[in-house]
Amino acid sequence: MANLHPNSGDPKVTYEYRRKKHAEEMRMQVITFTMMIFFTVIAFAAVGAGFSKWFIVPFVLLLAVVQVIFQLYYFMHMSHKGHEAPQLFMYSGVIVGFVTILAFVTIIWW
Template sequence: MAHDAHVHVRSQAEFEYVKKKRADEMRGNLATFAIMIFLTLIAFTTVAAGFSVYLIVPIILLLAAIQVVLQLYYFMHMSGKGHGMVAFFMFSGMFVAFITVLTFVTIIWW
C-alpha cells in the first residue's frame, strides 16, 4: 500500500544520536535566522542611508539572493539527501524566471 513504511525501532544509543543531530541542526537553523534578520536590516539601512541608486540596487538584490539561498538550503532542506530532482525543478524554474524578468526590463519598452 502507498502508505506502507518500514518500521525500525531504534536502540537507545541510536535514538540519542539522531535526537542530538536534530537539535544541532535546529541550532544551525537559528543561526541562519539570525543571519537573515541581519541581511534584512542591512538592506533597509542601506536604503534609509540614502546612498547612490547604482550602489543600493546591486547590494539589496545580492542580499535578497543570499537570503533566498539560505531559505531554500537550510529552512527548506534542499541541502539534504534526495533533493537532486528538487534542485533540477527549482533551477529550471529560476532560469525561466530570470529570462522572463530580463526580457521585460530590457527588450520591452514603451
C-alpha cells in the same frame, strides 16, 4: 513497510544520536535566522541611509539572493540528501523565471 525503520542497530543509541543531530541542526537554523535578520536590517539601512541608486540596487538584490539561498537550503532542507529532483526543478524554474524577467526589463521599452 520494511523501510519504516531505516536505522539499524540499537534503537536507543540511534534515537539519541538523532535527537542530538536534530538539536545541532536547530542551532544552525537559529544562526541562519540571525544572519537573515542581519541582512534584512542592512538592506533597509542602506536604503534609509540614502546611498546612490547604483550601489543600493545591486547590493539589496545580492542580499536578497543570499537570504533566499539560506531559506531554501536550511529552512526548506534542500541541503539534505534526497533533494536532487527538487533542486533540478527549482533551478529550472529559476532559469525560466530569470529569462522572463530579463526579457521584460530589456525588450519591453515602449
